[in-house]
Amino acid sequence: MILAHLPVLEVVVPLMAAPLTLVLRRASLAWALTMAACAFSFAAALVLAFEVVRHGPISYAIGSWAPPWGIEYRVDALSAFVLVLVSGIGTAVAPYAWRSVAAELRGDQAYLFYTMYCLCVAGLLGMTITGDAFNLFVFMEIASLSSYVLIALGRDRRALLASFQYLMLGTIGATFFVVGVGLLFLKTGTLNLADMADRLQGYSHDRPVLAALAFITVGISLKLALFPLHLWLPNAYTYAPSAVTAFLAATATKVSIYVLLRFYFGVFGLRLVTDVLPMPQILMGLSILAIVSASLVAVWQTDLKRLFAYSSVAQIGYITLGASLASAEGLTASIVHLFNHGITKGALFLLLGIVAYHTGRTPVAGAQGLARAMPLTSLGIVIAGLSLIGVPGTAGFVSKWYLVLAALEAGRWWLAALVVATSLIAVAYVWRFVEAAYLSAPTEATPTAGDVPRSLLIPAWVLVGACIWFGFDTSFTVEGARRAATLLLGGGP
Amino acid sequence: MTGAQLIAAAILLPALGAVCIALAGRWPNLREGVTLVTAALLFACVLALLPQVMAGGRPQLFVLELLPGIALGFRVEPLGMLFALIASGLWIVNSIYSIGYMRGNQEAHQTRFYVCFALALAATMGIAYSSNLLTLFLFYEALTLITYPLVTHHGDAEARNGGRVYLGLLLGTSIVLLLPAVIATWWLAGTLEFLPGGILRPAPSNATVGLLLALFMFGIGKAALMPFHRWLPSAMVAPTPVSALLHAVAVVKAGVFAVVKVIVYIFGVDALNATGQVDWLPVVAGFTIIAASVVALRADNLKRRLAYSTVSQLSYVVLASALLAPLSLIGAVVHIAAHAVGKITLFFAAGAIYTAAHKTEVSQLDGIGRRMPWTMAAFAVGALSMIGLPPAAGFVSKWFMLSGAVEIAHWPAVAVIVASTLLNAAYFVPVVYRAFLRPPAPGPHGQAHGEAPLPMLIALTATAGATIALFFVPDVPLALARALQEG
Numbered sequence: 001m002i003l004a005h006l007p008v009l010e011v012v013v014p015l016m017a018a019p020l021t022l023v024l025r026r027a028s029l030a031w032a033l034t035m036a037a038c039a040f041s042f043a044a045a046l047v048l049a050f051e052v053v054r055h056g057p058i059s060y061a062i063g064s065w066a067p068p069w070g071i072e073y074r075v076d077a078l079s080a081f082v083l084v085l086v087s088g089i090g091t092a093v094a095p096y097a098w099r100s101v102a103a104e105l106r107g108d109q110a111y112l113f114y115t116m117y118c119l120c121v122a123g124l125l126g127m128t129i130t131g132d133a134f135n136l137f138v139f140m141e142i143a144s145l146s147s148y149v150l151i152a153l154g155r156d157r158r159a160l161l162a163s164f165q166y167l168m169l170g171t172i173g174a175t176f177f178v179v180g181v182g183l184l185f186l187k188t189g190t191l192n193l194a195d196m197a198d199r200l201q202g203y204s205h206d207r208p209v210l211a212a213l214a215f216i217t218v219g220i221s222l223k224l225a226l227f228p229l230h231l232w233l234p235n236a237y238t239y240a241p242s243a244v245t246a247f248l249a250a251t252a253t254k255v256s257i258y259v260l261l262r263f264y265f266g267v268f269g270l271r272l273v274t275d276v277l278p279m280p281q282i283l284m285g286l287s288i289l290a291i292v293s294a295s296l297v298a299v300w301q302t303d304l305k306r307l308f309a310y311s312s313v314a315q316i317g318y319i320t321l322g323a324s325l326a327s328a329e330g331l332t333a334s335i336v337h338l339f340n341h342g343i344t345k346g347a348l349f350l351l352l353g354i355v356a357y358h359t360g361r362t363p364v365a366g367a368q369g370l371a372r373a374m375p376l377t378s379l380g381i382v383i384a385g386l387s388l389i390g391v392p393g394t395a396g397f398v399s400k401w402y403l404v405l406a407a408l409e410a411g412r413w414w415l416a417a418l419v420v421a422t423s424l425i426a427v428a429y430v431w432r433f434v435e436a437a438y439l440s441a442p443t444e445a446t447p448t449a450g451d452v453p454r455s456l457l458i459p460a461w462v463l464v465g466a467c468i469w470f471g472f473d474t475s476f477t478v479e480g481a482r483r484a485a486t487l488l489l490g491g492g493p
Numbered sequence: 494m495t496g497a498q499l500i501a502a503a504i505l506l507p508a509l510g511a512v513c514i515a516l517a518g519r520w521p522n523l524r525e526g527v528t529l530v531t532a533a534l535l536f537a538c539v540l541a542l543l544p545q546v547m548a549g550g551r552p553q554l555f556v557l558e559l560l561p562g563i564a565l566g567f568r569v570e571p572l573g574m575l576f577a578l579i580a581s582g583l584w585i586v587n588s589i590y591s592i593g594y595m596r597g598n599q600e601a602h603q604t605r606f607y608v609c610f611a612l613a614l615a616a617t618m619g620i621a622y623s624s625n626l627l628t629l630f631l632f633y634e635a636l637t638l639i640t641y642p643l644v645t646h647h648g649d650a651e652a653r654n655g656g657r658v659y660l661g662l663l664l665g666t667s668i669v670l671l672l673p674a675v676i677a678t679w680w681l682a683g684t685l686e687f688l689p690g691g692i693l694r695p696a697p698s699n700a701t702v703g704l705l706l707a708l709f710m711f712g713i714g715k716a717a718l719m720p721f722h723r724w725l726p727s728a729m730v731a732p733t734p735v736s737a738l739l740h741a742v743a744v745v746k747a748g749v750f751a752v753v754k755v756i757v758y759i760f761g762v763d764a765l766n767a768t769g770q771v772d773w774l775p776v777v778a779g780f781t782i783i784a785a786s787v788v789a790l791r792a793d794n795l796k797r798r799l800a801y802s803t804v805s806q807l808s809y810v811v812l813a814s815a816l817l818a819p820l821s822l823i824g825a826v827v828h829i830a831a832h833a834v835g836k837i838t839l840f841f842a843a844g845a846i847y848t849a850a851h852k853t854e855v856s857q858l859d860g861i862g863r864r865m866p867w868t869m870a871a872f873a874v875g876a877l878s879m880i881g882l883p884p885a886a887g888f889v890s891k892w893f894m895l896s897g898a899v900e901i902a903h904w905p906a907v908a909v910i911v912a913s914t915l916l917n918a919a920y921f922v923p924v925v926y927r928a929f930l931r932p933p934a935p936g937p938h939g940q941a942h943g944e945a946p947l948p949m950l951i952a953l954t955a956t957a958g959a960t961i962a963l964f965f966v967p968d969v970p971l972a973l974a975r976a977l978q979e980g
Binding site: 408 | 557558559560561565627630631634635638642645648652653656657660661664665668669672673676677679680
């Protein structure tokens with residue numbers, strides 16, 4: 001019974017938890033409820049992923065209205081994979097949030113944090129699971145609006161401005177997206193993604209369809225922070241509360257990339273995207289620019305959170321670069337990196353939150369001599385940093401492997417060279433932390449040992465452990481990504 | 494124990510030892526005891542595999558699947574056996590030496606030093622036993638990262654800069670050149686296993702093979718082929734035991750080991766010969782040999798001179814394997830062993846001089862042989878081996894290399910070997926001459942000193958003895974080298 005309704009419960013449980021936290025008002029109760037809701041979603045996502053592998057895609061008709069008339073929730077190889085990432089990160093960040101939020105937010109705001117957090121988790125999960133274009137837009141708005149609030153909760157007053165910037169650009173993105181969806185609806189008369197894909201088969205040079213493709217591309221690109229539409233990201237990540245940065249960096253942009261892949265390969269199809277419009281070429285150019293420019297900018301940052309925020313822009317470039325190859329290998333690389341970068345950045349921002357726990361700031365200069373004061377935190381940052389570089393034995397290596405392989409297979413030697421050469425820039429910015437933490441004497445800005453609560457260290461180290469685990473055991477990531485890539489190229493969502 | 498268990502033990506023992514060393518950090522005697530016991534056990538584990546491998550057995554261990562189709566796996570073949578023997582055997586000696594050095598010089602962070610050292614040995618064993626390129630690459634990168642704290646041990650600006658060059662060049666070459674080479678091999682061959690005769694089947698075009706070879710040879714930065722050799726002198730900021738075992742034996746030998754391994758088991762000697770794409774490699778190696786010797790000739794700092802000598806000696810191995818002649822390949826393999834014992838002796842002597850007399854420059858060494866006769870006698874033995882004169886191990890390997898070069902009438906290689914022998918003599922003989930035949934100069938450090946602490950003397954005498962022993966009884970390296978050729 002429950003099993004049959006798992007697809008909808010996956011979203012409804014965190015969605016319903018949100019108003020409940022508002023009613024409970026006590027931060028501790030709200031936190032416990034959030035924990036439970038996230039853990040349920042994670043367990044449900046794992047069950048769904050397992051079911052999809054065994055029995056193929058699951059289609060769930062909301063309110064028993066059969067698709068394409070009613071809203072369809074659809075769990076397939078790709079969405080199940082992203083659901084696991086989002087709910088998993090949500091579950092890892094929730095226990096961390098307890099102490100982190102207590103330290104960074106005003107006491108009377110804490111329960112509101114959990115309300116917004118539940119909404120954000122529900123929104124992102126909904127975006128992933130839904131098979132309906134307008135429903136996707138609704139969830140996108142839920143996730144976005146809640147994340148504007150979450151970012152604004154940062155204790156630095158500049159968080160308000162960062163949130164406002166994101167609000168402006170995010171709203172433009174959502175508007176572009178909904179305009180695109182509207183055009184598609186006008187042409188095809190359906191909002192169901194699978195149905196839409198079928199009906200689009202007949203169109204090739206139809207202006208409104210191409211316009212829809214353009215609108216959706218720009219809209220989603222803003223959301224996923226594709227260069228040069230990434231300007232909202234560094235400030236938002238820098239000034240948001242630690243738990244929020246970790247959660248958003250690991251999931252929000254990833255889900256947007258998922259939506260882009262879904263629309264490109266699942267709705268418009270290869271022919272429209274690659275033959276009629278040169279989307280892969282555009283995507284590849286922008287990805288390369290993102291990788292090179294954002295990596296270089298990261299090297300010169302003076303704040304660690306901002307440094308790794310720029311690194312995110314660059315890493316998103318690797319993900320879209322894989323997608324731009326529009327091949328099975330390229331998509332595999334893209335989807336694998338979507339997951340691996342999610343856990344790596346999640347780990348990094350959680351650890352930076354520990355650095356900021358006492359002082360509230362994360363300047364690079366403040367990392368001087370950190371290894372002595374916070375040995376576990378520093379070591380974790382180094383390991384996650386190695387995963388960012390792509391050192392073998394870490395998750396990041398697996399991504400790099402497939403990305404280079406995909407480039408070679410596409411006959412683009414120069415692209416393979418570019419991918420490996422730019423990971424050297426990652427070495428440069430990661431080593432800024434290493435040299436500061438391990439080879440410098442502590443300064444006044446260095447946080448003193450203090451007591452770091454275990455509830456902060458353990459979730460962070462779980463994700464650090466995941467960075468190593470998925471560097472050795474690739475059965476879930478690579479097999480899952482490969483199935484998803486095959487599905488995307490086979491057509492149909 | 495079975496072969497698979499011995500392989501697992503060889504990799505896990507030093508790692509486990511590292512944990513115990515960290516736990517015993519507060520009690521220095523216990524800590525050093527753990528190091529010595531771990532080193533002895535490791536050597537026993539490696540030695541226990543030798544009869545099996547000599548008899549033609551290839552014990553193996555499959556751990557898990559790293560990437561679909563590529564295992565984290567180990568297989569002990571003759572070359573890996575030799576490398577593991579050298580590294581683990583010398584670790585015992587080096588640990589004894591480290592005790593004398595680290596205490597004699599009152600170094601800080603000794604626990605970290607011993608922990609990293611043990612981990613570096615675990616990575617070295619992983620490299621030696623790896624059954625495919627990806628496993629090798631994994632441990633190769635691990636070795637770079639784990640030796641970084643050792644290179645930057647002193648934590649000052651000089652260490653930091655040395656560390657930058659070290660990491661930049663080793664990580665840089667491996668990520669930018671070696672990794673694409675590995676991935677391209679996987680893409681072309683569909684396997685990464687080290688198999689006798691090579692794996693590139695169907696053979697790619699000659700140009701592809703040439704490009705791949707270049708990516709491998711320069712990508713294996715630990716082999717210090719010019720122009721990617723500068724990390725080695727930079728690494729000399731580390732304490733001398735690190736220079737001795739890691740930067741004269743484990744790390745650099747991991748480099749030339751990988752070079753030989755790639756040529757024999759990935760390309761295949763015959764297949765590579767057929768493509769005619771290797772002609773440039775002896776040129777680069779020959780140039781490295783001569784150029785590094787010239788730099789060594791002008792270096793006054795003793796450790797720097799030894800470092801450039803290492804750069805030059807490593808290229809002997811590359812040159813000898815690049816000739817693709819049967820005899821020179823034997824020379825290459827034996828030289829891995831011969832250079833290891835000889836060079837570690839030289840570094841031990843340099844560290845002993847520094848500990849006892851606080852002297853680092855060659856020009857300060859006048860008459861030091863009278864105060865430190867054991868040390869300088871050992872130094873002389875090491876120098877003999879570098880030059881390639883009997884009765885030292887270096888003679889054996891050089892003999893095979895020359896015979897191989899003559900056999901295929903590769904006269905430029907012969908000329909390079911002869912010329913570099915003269916150069917080696919030119920930069921090592923003066924050191925010995927100064928030490929024994931010049932009168933001691935009364936300098937600012939003129940205060941009386943004798944030999945270095947006893948553990949250091951024991952260590953350098955042992956390795957000097959080994960250098961001579963390998964000349965008279967080179968059976969094991971020779972047998973392993975021949976087994977390598979037979980496949």
